[in-house]
Amino acid sequence: MLMIYLSLLLGLLIFSSSSKHLLVTLLSLEFLILLLFSLLMYSNHMSMMNAFTFLSITVCEGALGLSVLVSLVRSSGSDQVQFLNE
Numbered sequence: 001m002l003m004i005y006l007s008l009l010l011g012l013l014i015f016s017s018s019s020k021h022l023l024v025t026l027l028s029l030e031f032l033i034l035l036l037f038s039l040l041m042y043s044n045h046m047s048m049m050n051a052f053t054f055l056s057i058t059v060c061e062g063a064l065g066l067s068v069l070v071s072l073v074r075s076s077g078s079d080q081v082q083f084l085n086e
Helices: 002-017 022-042 048-076 081-085
Strands: none
């Protein structure tokens, strides 16, 4: 359980420090979502139906993030967030 909490803090640190590249930000968000899922499953606060719903919403969030990444790379040629202001 301590390892999950340490990984959660590490994921939050990576998410807060990676503001230049969209890909790193999306990967750290997915890491945080999977840690949250494992934390909820470990603590037995989630039934099987809620787990499938949570994972479905997570997949939709990942697909939306990838579509934003692809459109950013096609329009600017890079995944740097500084190109969003132009």
